[in-house]
Amino acid sequence: MASFPPKFKVLVDKEVCTGCLKCTLQCPFDVHIYDKEGFKASGKDKDERKNFIVRNQENCVACQRCVFTCPVKCIQIEVRPPTYNPHPVWTDAVRRDLKTQSDTGGVLLAAMGNEQPYPSYFDRLVIDACQVTNPSIDPLREPMELRTYLGRKPEKLEFEDNGTSLKTQLAKNLKLETPIMIAHMSYGAISLNAHKSLANAAAEQGTFMGTGEGGLHKDLYHLADSIIVQVASGRFAVHEEYLKTGAAVEIKIGQGAKPGIGGHLPGRKITEPISKTRMIPVGSDALSPAPHHDIYSIEDLSRLIYAIKEATRYKKPVFVKIAAVNNSAPIATGIIRAGADAVVLDGFTAGTGAAPQVIRNNLGIPIEAAIASVDQRLRDEGIRHWGSIIASGSMRSSGDVAKAIALGADAVYIGTASLISLGCTVCKQCFTGKCAWGIATQDPNLTKRLDPEVGARRVSNLIGAWSHELQEILGALGLNSLESLRGNRDRLRGVGLSQTELDVLDVLPAGR
Amino acid sequence: MCGLGGFINKDGKKVDGTAITTMGGMMEARYDERGGGFAAYGIYPNHSDQYALHLLFDDERAREATEEYLKDRVNIVKDECIPTASVKEIAPVHVPWRYFIDVPEDFEAVEADFLVDTVMKINGSIPGAFVISSGKNMGVFKATGLPRNVAALFKISDYKAYAWSVHGRFPTNTQGWWGGAHPFNILDWSVVHNGEISSYGTNKRYLEMHGYECKLRTDTEVVAYLFDLLVRKHGLSAEVACSIMSPPFWKNIDRSDKREYYEALRMTYAPAMLNGPFAIIVNNKDSMIAFNDRIKLRPLIAAELGETTFVASEEAAIREIEPELDRVWAPRAGSPVIARLNNAGGK
Ligand code: SF4
Ligand code: SF4
Ligand code: SF4
Numbered sequence: 018m019a020s021f022p023p024k025f026k027v028l029v030d031k032e033v034c035t036g037c038l039k040c041t042l043q044c045p046f047d048v049h050i051y052d053k054e055g056f057k058a059s060g061k062d063k064d065e066r067k068n069f070i071v072r073n074q075e076n077c078v079a080c081q082r083c084v085f086t087c088p089v090k091c092i093q094i095e096v097r098p099p100t101y102n103p104h105p106v107w108t109d110a111v112r113r114d115l116k117t118q119s120d121t122g123g124v125l126l127a128a129m130g131n132e133q134p135y136p137s138y139f140d141r142l143v144i145d146a147c148q149v150t151n152p153s154i155d156p157l158r159e160p161m162e163l164r165t166y167l168g169r170k171p172e173k174l175e176f177e178d179n180g181t182s183l184k185t186q187l188a189k190n191l192k193l194e195t196p197i198m199i200a201h202m203s204y205g206a207i208s209l210n211a212h213k214s215l216a217n218a219a220a221e222q223g224t225f226m227g228t229g230e231g232g233l234h235k236d237l238y239h240l241a242d243s244i245i246v247q248v249a250s251g252r253f254a255v256h257e258e259y260l261k262t263g264a265a266v267e268i269k270i271g272q273g274a275k276p277g278i279g280g281h282l283p284g285r286k287i288t289e290p291i292s293k294t295r296m297i298p299v300g301s302d303a304l305s306p307a308p309h310h311d312i313y314s315i316e317d318l319s320r321l322i323y324a325i326k327e328a329t330r331y332k333k334p335v336f337v338k339i340a341a342v343n344n345s346a347p348i349a350t351g352i353i354r355a356g357a358d359a360v361v362l363d364g365f366t367a368g369t370g371a372a373p374q375v376i377r378n379n380l381g382i383p384i385e386a387a388i389a390s391v392d393q394r395l396r397d398e399g400i401r402h403w404g405s406i407i408a409s410g411s412m413r414s415s416g417d418v419a420k421a422i423a424l425g426a427d428a429v430y431i432g433t434a435s436l437i438s439l440g441c442t443v444c445k446q447c448f449t450g451k452c453a454w455g456i457a458t459q460d461p462n463l464t465k466r467l468d469p470e471v472g473a474r475r476v477s478n479l480i481g482a483w484s485h486e487l488q489e490i491l492g493a494l495g496l497n498s499l500e501s502l503r504g505n506r507d508r509l510r511g512v513g514l515s516q517t518e519l520d521v522l523d524v525l526p527a528g529r
Numbered sequence: 530m531c532g533l534g535g536f537i538n539k540d541g542k543k544v545d546g547t548a549i550t551t552m553g554g555m556m557e558a559r560y561d562e563r564g565g566g567f568a569a570y571g572i573y574p575n576h577s578d579q580y581a582l583h584l585l586f587d588d589e590r591a592r593e594a595t596e597e598y599l600k601d602r603v604n605i606v607k608d609e610c611i612p613t614a615s616v617k618e619i620a621p622v623h624v625p626w627r628y629f630i631d632v633p634e635d636f637e638a639v640e641a642d643f644l645v646d647t648v649m650k651i652n653g654s655i656p657g658a659f660v661i662s663s664g665k666n667m668g669v670f671k672a673t674g675l676p677r678n679v680a681a682l683f684k685i686s687d688y689k690a691y692a693w694s695v696h697g698r699f700p701t702n703t704q705g706w707w708g709g710a711h712p713f714n715i716l717d718w719s720v721v722h723n724g725e726i727s728s729y730g731t732n733k734r735y736l737e738m739h740g741y742e743c744k745l746r747t748d749t750e751v752v753a754y755l756f757d758l759l760v761r762k763h764g765l766s767a768e769v770a771c772s773i774m775s776p777p778f779w780k781n782i783d784r785s786d787k788r789e790y791y792e793a794l795r796m797t798y799a800p801a802m803l804n805g806p807f808a809i810i811v812n813n814k815d816s817m818i819a820f821n822d823r824i825k826l827r828p829l830i831a832a833e834l835g836e837t838t839f840v841a842s843e844e845a846a847i848r849e850i851e852p853e854l855d856r857v858w859a860p861r862a863g864s865p866v867i868a869r870l871n872n873a874g875g876k
Contacts, residue, residue: 151725173763501804507730
C-alpha cells in the first residue's frame with residue numbers, strides 16, 4: 018500500500034470510450050489495465066469491454082501519453098486537490114517525500130531540473146528597445162547576423178605584405194549559424210532515436226549537439242561535424258576515434274543539476290547497443306565517479322586538456338563544463354588559463370535524467386549570476402578573448418537566450434527545451450526508463466514511438482524559430498549582428514532586484 | 530540628429546576657422562544650442578613637439594589640483610588660459626585652459642600610453658577638471674551652444690589649420706554639458722559623430738579590458754578609443770580599422786575571395802564592431818576618415834576640390850564654402866572616405 022494518496026485523477030468518459038484498449042498498451046506506468054479474463058468470463062458483448070479496464074490511478078505520472086493517443090480523446094488527467102490537512106511548512110510535497118523515503122530508506126531520485134520555487138533572474142531582467150533616435154531594424158528587410166565562433170581568439174591580428182595578407186594563425190573555432198546548441202544528453206539516458214533527431218536538427222540548423230557521456234552510436238558518425246563529444250569522469254566510450262570524430266571535445270567536470278556528483282544510469286537502461294557504445298557490460302549500473310580520478314587540481318585538468326589536444330592534433334577546440342557555483346569566476350578563469358577554448362557554465366536549474374533530489378534542489382547557483390561574474394572576471398584579467406562562455410540550464414525561450422548573451426555568454430545549450438520539442442511532457446520519470454514518449458528509455462516498444470525524422474524536423478523548427486526571434490530582438494535593439502549584443506549589459510535593465518543583485522549582474526534598474 | 534562636417538588639405542595648406550564655422554552654420558536645422566565644437570590640426574606650430582592639453586575647469590581649485598598633478602608627472606613648458614570672447618548666448622561656466630607639455634625621458638618609449646593614462650587619471654579623479662584634447666599641434670574647442678557661438682567664444686577664426694571638423698549637437702541620449710559636446714578626443718584622435726552607438730555596452734566593456742575608462746556619459750568616446758587601440762596600439766591601417774568597426778556582412782564575406790581575411794577580422798574584433806545608426810568623421814594628424822554604419826542610417830556626403838577633401842552631413846554645407854567642386858559623392862555603407870596628407874607627418 019502506498020503511503021500517500023494518488024497525485025492525479027484519471028478520468029475516462031465512459032459514454033465516449035469505445036473500449037479499443039489502446040490506453041492499456043500506451044501507458045508504460047501500468048495505469049490502464051485490461052481485465053481480459055474477467056471480460057471473457059463475463060461472456061459480455063464487445064461493447065461492454067470498456068467496463069473491464071481497471072485504472073490504477075496512483076501509478077499515473079501525468080505523462081499525457083494516453084490522453085493524446087486515445088482515438089476518441091475521452092481521457093482527462095486532473096491534479097487531485099490537496100488531500101492532507103494543509104500546513105505551510107509541512108507541505109504536501111514535503112510529506113510525500115518523507116513518506117516515500119521512509120518506505121524505501123534510500124536517497125530520493127529525481128529527474129528534470131530543480132523544482133524549488135527560487136526566483137528567476139531572467140524573469141527580472143528586461144531588454145531595451147529603440148525608438149526614434151536609433152531606428153529599429155526590420156529583420157525581414159535587412160540582414161541580421163547570428164553567426165558565432167566559439168573558441169580562442171587572438172588579442173590582435175598581424176598582417177604581412179602591406180596589410181593585405183594575414184600573418185596571425187587563428188586557433189580552431191566552432192562556427193555556429195545560431196548561438197543555440199543542443200545540450201549534452203547521453204545515449205543511454207536518452208534513446209538512439211532521440212540522439213538521431215537531435216543530431217540531425219543540429220546539422221540542419223548549422224549548430225552542434227553534445228553527445229553527453231555515453232559516446233556516439235556508429236549510426237551517427239556521419240553527422241560528426243555537428244557533434245561535440247564529451248569526456249566525463251566515467252570515461253565511457255572514450256577512444257581515439259571518438260575524440261577525433263567530433264567537431265570539438267568537451268570535458269565534463271560537473272553539471273548544474275547535480276554539482277559534485279557523477280552521472281548515474283540505471284542498469285535497466287544498459288541494453289546491448291548501449292553496452293557496445295559505452296564499452297560496459299549489459300545491465301550494469303553506469304555510475305561515473307564524482308571527480309575525474311585523474312583530475313584533482315587545475316594542473317591535472319590542464320594535462321587532460323592538452324592530452325586531448327595532442328590526440329586530436331590541435332584540430333578540435335576543447336571545452337570544459339562546470340556547474341555554476343559560488344566560485345565559478347576564479348574556477349572558470351583557471352580553466353581558460355589551463356588551455357580550454359571555452360568554459361560551459363551549467364546553472365542550478367539545469368535538467369537531468371537522474372539525480373539525488375536533495376542535490377538537485379539545493380546545490381549550485383543561478384546561471385545568470387555565473388555568466389555575469391565569469392564574463393567580468395575574464396575581462397578583469399584581460400583574457401576574455403582566450404575562451405568562449407557557453408551557458409546552459411533551463412533556457413526556456415529566445416528571450417532567455419538573448420539575456421544570457423547580453424550578460425556575456427557567447428552561446429547557449431538547450432536540453433529540456435529540445436526534449437519538449439521531441440514530445441517530452443516533463444513528467445519527471447526519466448530515471449525509470451519508462452518514458453512514454455520514446456525519449457528517456459531504451460525499451461524498443463517505447464523508443465519506436467519517436468520517429469527520428471519527425472523529431473529532427475521538430476527540433477530544427479524550434480531552433481529556427483528561436484533564431485528568428487533573436488533576430489527580431491536584435492532588430493528592436495537597432496542591432497544587425499549578435500556580436501553587438503554580446504556582453505552588452507547596457508541594453509538590459511533589472512526589475513524588482515536589490516542593489517546588490519543589480520551589482521552582481523552589473524545592470525541598472527529600469528528607469529535609469 | 531546632429532550636423533557634422535570637416536575637411537583636410539592634403540598638401541597641409543592651412544586656412545583659418547571662418548570656413549569651418551560657415552560649414553557648421555549651414556546645418557543649423559540639424560541641431561540645437563546644447564553642444565557645438567571644433568577640432569583643428571596644425572594650430573600650434575610653435576609647440577608642435579609638445580602635447581597640447583586642452584582642459585575645462587569648473588573652478589580655481591580644480592586648476593590647482595590639476596597643476597599639482599601634472600607637475601609631478603610631466604614637464605609643463607607653458608600654460609595659459611585659452612583666449613575667449615564674451616558671448617551672450619554661452620554662460621562661462623568653465624574656464625578653458627591649455628598646457629603644452631613634454632613627457633619625461635623615462636617614459637618616452639611609452640609616451641602615448643603614459644599620456645592616455647594621464648588623461649584618464651585627470652578625468653577620473655580630479656573633480657571639476659576635464660581634459661578635452663591631448664594631441665600634438667592640435668586642439669578641440671567645445672561648449673554648450675550653437676557651433677557659431679562656440680566659434681565666437683573661442684575666437685576660432687584666429688586659428689589656422691590644415692584639417693578642421695565641426696559638430697552641432699541635438700542631444701537625445703545624454704545631457705548637454707561642455708565636456709559632452711563633440712569632438713571627442715584622445716591623443717591626436719578626434720571624433721565627431723551623428724547617431725547612436727547601440728553597441729556601446731559591448732564596445733565599452735571591450736575597451737575597459739584594454740585599459741580605457743569610458744567616463745564621459747556619452748557613446749562617442751568609444752570611437753576615439755577604438756581608433757587609438759586598433760591603429761596606434763595594434764598597428765592596423767585606417768582601412769582595416771574601418772572594416773572592423775563597420776564590417777561587411779557575412780553573406781558578402783562568404784562569397785568574397787578574401788573570406789579568410791574578413792573572417793579573421795570579424796572573429797578577432799567582434800566586440801569592436803560599431804552597431805546602430807551613425808556617420809562619423811575621425812581625424813588624426815595625418816588623415817581624415819569618414820564612415821557610416823553598415824546599412825547607412827545617417828547621411829554623409831563627400832567632395833573633392835584640388836587637394837582638399839570635404840565631408841559633411843549635407844552637401845549644402847560643402848557647397849556653401851566651395852560652390853564649384855571637382856567631385857561630389859555619397860559614400861556607400863562600408864566604403865570609408867580616407868584622405869591622407871601627401872606628406873604624412875607634415876605640419
Ligand atoms: S497520463 Fe501517462 S501515466 Fe497517466 S495514465 Fe496516461 S499514459 Fe499512464
Ligand atoms: S484509448 Fe480511449 S477509447 Fe480506447 S479504451 Fe482507452 S479510453 Fe477508451
Ligand atoms: S523525457 Fe520522457 S520520462 Fe523524461 S520527463 Fe520527458 S516525457 Fe517524462
